[in-house]
Amino acid sequence: MRTEDILWLGFKSLKTRKVRGALTILSVVIGVASIIGLVSQTAGIQASVLSTLQSLGPTTLLVTPARTTTLTQADIARMMSIPGVEGVVPVVSAQMRLTRASEVVQVNVIGVDSIGLKTLLGEVRLLDGEIYPPSNTPLAIVGNGVAFSSTQGIQEVYVGQPITLEQPLGSTGRRITLQVAGILDKYGSSAFLSTDNSIFIPIDYAMNIFNRRAYSYIIVKAANVESVNTVSEYLTTIYGRNISIINVQQITQAVSTIMGFFSILLGSVAAISLSVAGLGIMNIMLVSVYERTKEIGLLKAIGFKDRNVLTIFLSEAMLVGIIGGILGIVAGAGASQLVPTLIGTYFGSSNLGGGGGFQGGGAGMQGAMASFSYTPVITLDVVGIALITAVSVSVLSGLYPAWRASKMEPIKALRYE
Amino acid sequence: MAVRKDEIVVKTDNLWKIYRSGTLEYPAVKGISIEILRGEFVAIVGPSGSGKTTLLNLIGTLDSITRGEVYLNGKPVSKMRGNELAKFRNKTLGFVFQTYNLVSYLNVLENVELPLIASNTPRSIRHERAKKVLEQLGLGDKLNKMPNELSGGEQQRVAIARALVNDPSLILADEPTGNLDSKTAQVVASILKNVCDSGVTVIMVTHNLEITKSCNRIIYLRDGVVEKEVLQN
Numbered sequence: 001m002r003t004e005d006i007l008w009l010g011f012k013s014l015k016t017r018k019v020r021g022a023l024t025i026l027s028v029v030i031g032v033a034s035i036i037g038l039v040s041q042t043a044g045i046q047a048s049v050l051s052t053l054q055s056l057g058p059t060t061l062l063v064t065p066a067r068t069t070t071l072t073q074a075d076i077a078r079m080m081s082i083p084g085v086e087g088v089v090p091v092v093s094a095q096m097r098l099t100r101a102s103e104v105v106q107v108n109v110i111g112v113d114s115i116g117l118k119t120l121l122g123e124v125r126l127l128d129g130e131i132y133p134p135s136n137t138p139l140a141i142v143g144n145g146v147a148f149s150s151t152q153g154i155q156e157v158y159v160g161q162p163i164t165l166e167q168p169l170g171s172t173g174r175r176i177t178l179q180v181a182g183i184l185d186k187y188g189s190s191a192f193l194s195t196d197n198s199i200f201i202p203i204d205y206a207m208n209i210f211n212r213r214a215y216s217y218i219i220v221k222a223a224n225v226e227s228v229n230t231v232s233e234y235l236t237t238i239y240g241r242n243i244s245i246i247n248v249q250q251i252t253q254a255v256s257t258i259m260g261f262f263s264i265l266l267g268s269v270a271a272i273s274l275s276v277a278g279l280g281i282m283n284i285m286l287v288s289v290y291e292r293t294k295e296i297g298l299l300k301a302i303g304f305k306d307r308n309v310l311t312i313f314l315s316e317a318m319l320v321g322i323i324g325g326i327l328g329i330v331a332g333a334g335a336s337q338l339v340p341t342l343i344g345t346y347f348g349s350s351n352l353g354g355g356g357g358f359q360g361g362g363a364g365m366q367g368a369m370a371s372f373s374y375t376p377v378i379t380l381d382v383v384g385i386a387l388i389t390a391v392s393v394s395v396l397s398g399l400y401p402a403w404r405a406s407k408m409e410p411i412k413a414l415r416y417e
Numbered sequence: 418m419a420v421r422k423d424e425i426v427v428k429t430d431n432l433w434k435i436y437r438s439g440t441l442e443y444p445a446v447k448g449i450s451i452e453i454l455r456g457e458f459v460a461i462v463g464p465s466g467s468g469k470t471t472l473l474n475l476i477g478t479l480d481s482i483t484r485g486e487v488y489l490n491g492k493p494v495s496k497m498r499g500n501e502l503a504k505f506r507n508k509t510l511g512f513v514f515q516t517y518n519l520v521s522y523l524n525v526l527e528n529v530e531l532p533l534i535a536s537n538t539p540r541s542i543r544h545e546r547a548k549k550v551l552e553q554l555g556l557g558d559k560l561n562k563m564p565n566e567l568s569g570g571e572q573q574r575v576a577i578a579r580a581l582v583n584d585p586s587l588i589l590a591d592e593p594t595g596n597l598d599s600k601t602a603q604v605v606a607s608i609l610k611n612v613c614d615s616g617v618t619v620i621m622v623t624h625n626l627e628i629t630k631s632c633n634r635i636i637y638l639r640d641g642v643v644e645k646e647v648l649q650n
Contacts, residue, residue: 005534016522298518301479302579303507303535305500411479414514 001308010315017288024284025324028390031274032328033335035386038266040336040376046259048374053252057122059086059222061232062246069242070214079220082234084227089116089219092206096165096176098146098199101156107146108198109165111206117141119219121187121195129159129182136204139181145196147183159183165199176209225249274389278397281320285313285401296405297413310406317398318391325390329383336376426490426587426618427453427476433484434471445471447641448485453620453634455586458613460629461622463638469622470591472638476620477589478506490586507535511580511617515592517572519564525551525575526560532583543582550578554608570601577608581617588612590621594628606631 014021063079065071071090079088092111097104110120114134118124124131127147132139140163147157157163159180167174178201187195207213220235222228232245289296299309434446446468453459461469474480476487482495489509497505511532519528526547533543551557554574564572573593580588590609594602606628609619613633621632629635630649637644 001535002537009534012522012527294516294518295520298512298514298520299531299535300503301477301506301512302532303503303583305503305535308535411474414479414518 001304001311006308006311006315007319009312010319013288013292013312014316014319020284020288021320024281024320025327027277027280028274028320028324028394029328029331031270031277031393032325032386032390033332034270034273035267035389036329036332036378036382037336037339037376038270039263039382040332040378041339042259042263042266043377043379043382044336044340044374046255046263047377049255049259050252053248053255057221058225058249058252059228060119060248061220061222061228061235062217062248063220063235064217064244064246065214066242066244069239071218071243072214075215075218078238079218079235082220082231082238084223084231084234085220086223087119087221089113089119089221090203090215091116091120091217091219092203092210092212093216094167094206094210096167096199098163098165100149102149105146107143107165108194109206110198110200111203111210112200113203116203116219117200119221121184125185125187127183127185129180132181132200132202134202136202136208138176138178138205139202140178141182141184141200142180143184143194143196143198143200144186146199147180157183163199174209271389274393277324278393281317281394281397282401285317285398286404288316289313289401289405292405293408293413293416296408297410297416300408300410301414306406309408310402313402313405314395314398317394317402320398321391321394322387324394325387328390329386332386333378336378339376340374424455425452425488426455426457427451427620428488428491429472429476429485430488431485432472432475432482432487434468434475434480435483445641446475449638449641449643450485451636451643451646453618455618456613456616457618457634458610458632459618459620460632460635461620461638462624462626462629462635463644466640467638468641469638471641473589473591473620473622476587477510477512478502503535507532507583509585509587511583511585511588513573513576513580513588513590513593515595517564517569517576517596519572519575519579521564524561524563525556525567528564528575529578529582531579536583547578547582550582551575554578568601569597570604573597573601573605574608577605577612581612586618588617588619590619592622592624594623594625599627602628 063071076088076090079085089112094109096107096109098107112120114131117131124141126141127144129141132141142157142163148155157180159182161180162177163180164175164177178199184195220231222231228247228249232247235243235245296309299312300306304312429449429451432446432449433444436443436445449468449472461472463469471480475482476489478487478489478494478497487494489505492505494502494505520531523531526544529547529551530543533546538546548557548560551560554577556571556574556578559567559571559575564575567575573596577588577593580590588609593609594605597605602625609621610631613619621628623629633649635647635649637646
């Protein structure tokens, strides 16, 4: 029997039982959409985190104070004297409230000098205006999410415009006014640096208005990749456990490994829903075999071989897998784009701040989810695996019912009422 | 090709079929030996439980033989299995059932094409052959109709077309008029008679003595044995 005829008969039968067929296909759609949706989220998060880390460069070390230690001007000089260190960028940051045209938003104010800004962002891409000069002036470069309203994308902050920032409630209640020198292009943000929701100001000015003598963290640039470990060892020797050192190379590997595990974990959870769909397919097909017993008897009486009957039923299951798989990929791709938006909405679109800088100890994450954004990544590998899994699960689920159909004795099948 | 009317198409030799349930045995066919020639139109009649349908199923290779043998075109069928049997049925036999057994999701033309699909006939050829047979049976205007859009008589004619499309040497019809009114039953009987005239052997199980008038021979069964045979012109 020709393959095209087998597929044609399978399709005809599937088409006849529209509601049942649609529900069976829907179960596969949900399974495949879950795989695509969940795996694309972890891949997107991984890409976002790695991109931020990579933008800092493989020669970057982040030094944050631990315990009661403070990092001051003296530490800058001390770190500069370490062999293999090319540059040191101190950073200070704080949470403040900004009153925009229509709403009050929380932003992260990061004090960094104009040269350090390049180190921090990798590349300074300005939408408008220019970088502030290396002086103690009340000038600011605002992130894209600060200048534009998140809900409608309307520009609410312009170059040359004065903006007023206030310390959040519970702090000293200080108010400062800055003039906008530049507006950054959209960077996207990560768990480590929420560029879009930050305001960058000259570090000396930041130290003054925040009334700080110590830095929040220091970025140490090694001369080359080979000297990163040596610099790290020097820093440990000098400061012991009073500082935390984040080596970008190491953390990149760690993030890749962790996200890889997450991807497998979430993919497995989604695969379980596909297995449940498989049980549904088996159930529906068993019912179909019983209902079509007479038809099976007829086919065998007029010369269809056992394997012809087997393949007709298997083709039906395979078509469920293929159609469900393709629709599931489309649905999963659509749904995966909605997830980051939903996360943003859930955590509050007006709360822009919170993810700024590498403040605090350890990894320096602070309220990261509040401003964390990423683009889900759907790779051809994942699409291929999801489709193959859907078809395999469907065919395997259809195997037993199809086998039962193929083994029916024609005389018994024809007598079946 | 000239039709040799003396050629034996069906021969049963001391044919037995015994159904078993636990230790109990129910013999349905008890040592029947008959010969049926090419182009014969044979009716098998008898009361319920006389073994008519069982005999037909044994001749049609649908049921297993307990003892004895069935020869179709001189070939013993009891040893045939699996693919060989399926191919043999496809090439040699055509079935017509009381309940028509049309596939509900296929249209008239597609239903008739089924035996040709099983025999790997290319699409264009099978379309032509199925269409030709349907036209011969007066169904040329119903090719794209679904079975549920047809009357009982039309459905049975589609079933006959399906049985004929592979040019079989033997048609086995089990109560082909059982679900039809008397007028339509006569139409179906005359179609089967015409089929015989073209050289195809037809064996028909029936309760309807009226339609046996067009048969060449009537075999009366009772309790699994041939009670008598009557030859007609």
